[in-house]
Amino acid sequence: MQGSQVQLFVTCLVDALAPQVGRSTLAALESAGCDVAFPEGQTCCGQPAFNVGLNDRAREMAEHTLDVLDGSEGPVVLPSGSCTEMIVHHYPQLFAGTDREEQAKRVAGRTRELSQFLADQENPPPAGCAGCTVAYHYSCHGLRGLGLDTTADALLDGVDRVPLEGDRECCGFGGLFSVEMPAVSAAIMDEKLDRVLASGADVLVGSDISCLMHLEGGLRRRGAETKVKHIAELLGAADDV
Amino acid sequence: MSEPVTFLARAEALVGTHEANAIDNGARTLLKKRDAVAADFPIMEELRDRARAIRLHALNNLDRLLAHFADRVEEQGGVVHFAGDAEEARSIIAAILDETSSKLVVKSKSMVSEEIELNDHLQSRGVEVVETDLGEYIVQLAGDTPSHIIAPVLHMTRQDVGGLFEDQLDVDYTDDPTELNQIARDHLREQFLRADAGISGVNLAVSESGSVVIVTNEGNGRLTTTAPRVHIALMGMERIVSRWEDAAVVLEVLAKSATGQRLSVYTNVITGPRRPEDNDGPEQVHVVIIDNGRSEILAGETAEILACIRCGACLNVCPVFRSVGGHAYGTVYSGPVGSVVTPGLHGMEPWWELPYASTLCGACEEVCPIRIQIPSMLLKLRQRAASEGRLPGWLEKGMTRYTRTATTPEKWRRAKKWAFWLTAPMSSRGWIRRIPGPGRGWTDYRDFPRPAKESFGEWWRLKRGS
Numbered sequence: 001m002q003g004s005q006v007q008l009f010v011t012c013l014v015d016a017l018a019p020q021v022g023r024s025t026l027a028a029l030e031s032a033g034c035d036v037a038f039p040e041g042q043t044c045c046g047q048p049a050f051n052v053g054l055n056d057r058a059r060e061m062a063e064h065t066l067d068v069l070d071g072s073e074g075p076v077v078l079p080s081g082s083c084t085e086m087i088v089h090h091y092p093q094l095f096a097g098t099d100r101e102e103q104a105k106r107v108a109g110r111t112r113e114l115s116q117f118l119a120d121q122e123n124p125p126p127a128g129c130a131g132c133t134v135a136y137h138y139s140c141h142g143l144r145g146l147g148l149d150t151t152a153d154a155l156l157d158g159v160d161r162v163p164l165e166g167d168r169e170c171c172g173f174g175g176l177f178s179v180e181m182p183a184v185s186a187a188i189m190d191e192k193l194d195r196v197l198a199s200g201a202d203v204l205v206g207s208d209i210s211c212l213m214h215l216e217g218g219l220r221r222r223g224a225e226t227k228v229k230h231i232a233e234l235l236g237a238a239d240d241v
Numbered sequence: 242m243s244e245p246v247t248f249l250a251r252a253e254a255l256v257g258t259h260e261a262n263a264i265d266n267g268a269r270t271l272l273k274k275r276d277a278v279a280a281d282f283p284i285m286e287e288l289r290d291r292a293r294a295i296r297l298h299a300l301n302n303l304d305r306l307l308a309h310f311a312d313r314v315e316e317q318g319g320v321v322h323f324a325g326d327a328e329e330a331r332s333i334i335a336a337i338l339d340e341t342s343s344k345l346v347v348k349s350k351s352m353v354s355e356e357i358e359l360n361d362h363l364q365s366r367g368v369e370v371v372e373t374d375l376g377e378y379i380v381q382l383a384g385d386t387p388s389h390i391i392a393p394v395l396h397m398t399r400q401d402v403g404g405l406f407e408d409q410l411d412v413d414y415t416d417d418p419t420e421l422n423q424i425a426r427d428h429l430r431e432q433f434l435r436a437d438a439g440i441s442g443v444n445l446a447v448s449e450s451g452s453v454v455i456v457t458n459e460g461n462g463r464l465t466t467t468a469p470r471v472h473i474a475l476m477g478m479e480r481i482v483s484r485w486e487d488a489a490v491v492l493e494v495l496a497k498s499a500t501g502q503r504l505s506v507y508t509n510v511i512t513g514p515r516r517p518e519d520n521d522g523p524e525q526v527h528v529v530i531i532d533n534g535r536s537e538i539l540a541g542e543t544a545e546i547l548a549c550i551r552c553g554a555c556l557n558v559c560p561v562f563r564s565v566g567g568h569a570y571g572t573v574y575s576g577p578v579g580s581v582v583t584p585g586l587h588g589m590e591p592w593w594e595l596p597y598a599s600t601l602c603g604a605c606e607e608v609c610p611i612r613i614q615i616p617s618m619l620l621k622l623r624q625r626a627a628s629e630g631r632l633p634g635w636l637e638k639g640m641t642r643y644t645r646t647a648t649t650p651e652k653w654r655r656a657k658k659w660a661f662w663l664t665a666p667m668s669s670r671g672w673i674r675r676i677p678g679p680g681r682g683w684t685d686y687r688d689f690p691r692p693a694k695e696s697f698g699e700w701w702r703l704k705r706g707s
Binding site for chain 2: 012
């Protein structure tokens with residue numbers, strides 16, 4: 001298959017903790033007709049350091065990521081709204097007035113979140129979740145940071161969606177906030193989980209593995225049956241690649 | 242290096258309490274009203290843009306607007322005082338009360354008076370101070386502090402208030418809001434008539450006419466500023482607009498964002514003391530304009546926070562605020578706006594951790610009528626805290642190690658493998674129930690996924706690599 005070239009940046013969490021989401025992302029992109037490349041040497045976008053205010057560390061990781069991505073062809077696609085926002089909005093700020101500024105803007109201009117990219121394709125893959133009901137959680141950085149309030153809806157058109165109260169409210173993850181202020185993070189999570197359970201959904205779906213592993217970890221602690229999946233897992237099967 | 246204790250300790254004590262639940266319910270009710278009125282108002286978004294432009298213009302011309310305002314107030318027979326800090330403000334107010342032999346003071350709601358801890362100071366000088374805003378009256382009766390910038394007793398239910406009135410005012414228990422209101426009104430009416438001076442806040446000063454505007458929903462502000470002989474208005478020095486047409490826009494978005502009202506019930510405009518032809522009004526009007534750290538904020542990276550009109554919408558929408566309430570923040574200004582204002586007014590020590598009391602979800606900026614970029618400012622304050630070496634050692638050292646790994650692909654590859662093997666003893670079926678060390682915060686409340694045996698990068702190298 002010789003489709004348009006796409007660079008896959010899987011993000012550190014998917015790489016190390018949820019590789020099946022990376023393979024599903026790959027499958028979804030390929031079934032949309034993309035020729036997917038995986039830029040070698042990719043690690044972490046630097047957001048964890050940026051969010052706690054350690055900008056020098058963030059800049060080091062951003063420089064590494066820019067060097068990994070710059071020079072490749074086509075859009076850079078990430079299965080994460082949060083890391084996409086880091087590259088799109090914060091890289092140009094981090095390097096403003098430096099000799100990296102042009103490079104940061106160049107890469108930022110090519111970078112897309114997965115649902116954003118797929119919803120724009122002529123033939124996005126159909127979402128599948130046979131016999132199950134789906135609740136969708138809109139993660140904050142994709143929703144408010146990138147303004148992606150309809151792209152996932154478009155992709156999930158074919159699945160049995162159930163309403164989730166407060167689906168645009170934060171889940172309480174917040175990066176290192178979840179570890180620095182765990183009681184507060186968990187209080188916000190608990191309200192979210194109550195609503196997920198009240199929705200009656202079989203599967204909770206989202207577009208950011210960070211929020212999802214926090215919510216899944218909470219559901220497991222409660223002994224709940226609800227499954228948690230990244231939207232990529234509904235759009236492509238990890239075993240198909 | 243200090244440990245982050247204040248917010249965290251207070252917050253942990255508040256999570257899941259009766260108080261936090263009351264806050265969550267109350268904040269959500271206010272927010273629903275705000276959303277309903279905003280959706281019903283066709284030019285809300287346009288008004289927000291205009292309000293933002295008006296407030297930023299005011300900040301950029303603050304010295305000129307304040308000077309003009311002061312001249313106009315004095316032309317009308319009022320007196321303007323500038324106070325550099327809280328102590329100076331308290332002395333000025335105490336001196337006015339001394340000179341006018343004022344022994345009983347009624348107050349309408351003023352966050353600045355809380356900021357400068359006025360009540361304690363006046364009471365220690367033998368002045369009796371009575372709060373007349375229903376919420377503040379309850380706070381005063383309970384010996385408590387406000388938990389929300391516009392709804393001081395958001396942390397109490399009406400049953401709580403009924404119990405308090407029964408204990409403190411020697412009345413029969415009721416939790417009917419109308420009856421509770423009447424009880425407070427009966428107790429307050431007499432104070433208004435006896436009071437020597439009234440102290441109010443200022444929602445907005447209008448430079449062109451030298452007027453101060455006070456909005457309330459209870460009418461207590463009107464009595465406070467007209468019944469006693471002396472009126473003292475306290476304002477933060479940023480709380481000003483240039484013209485009346487600017488004030489109209491700001492008052493529109495204020496009422497809608499704060500309480501979901503089209504306009505507050507009472508909009509009082511005070512332009513100087515009573516004139517000979519007036520039927521009522523105070524003999525003296527004093528406006529105390531307070532800096533108390535604002536100049537420093539204005540000169541720094543978070544200057545835009547001074548454009549805030551104190552509607553409280555960012556509190557109502559904040560998941561952190563809703564989980565813990567205003568008391569967790571340790572000062573009168575809570576929630577997202579407080580986390581920017583407080584370190585600015587009172588310094589980074591010990592307030593530097595407030596900017597970390599946020600998930601950076603962005604809901605505050607989305608709801609703010611002035612579209613203040615609060616998350617960006619929280620990040621700037623975090624950068625300042627980090628560069629001042631305030632972060633806990635494990636975080637700073639850990640991030641340095643992580644950065645070294647993440648900028649060396651070979652180390653990254655090995656680290657992923659180690660992560661899988663090292664977590665073997667603590668894992669069960671792909672999940673970790675307890676992480677030792679700083680990561681414990683995670684597993685105190687949730688499971689953590691075990692790192693994969695084969696990372697995505699490894700999989701690609703083996704299956705797809707060239």
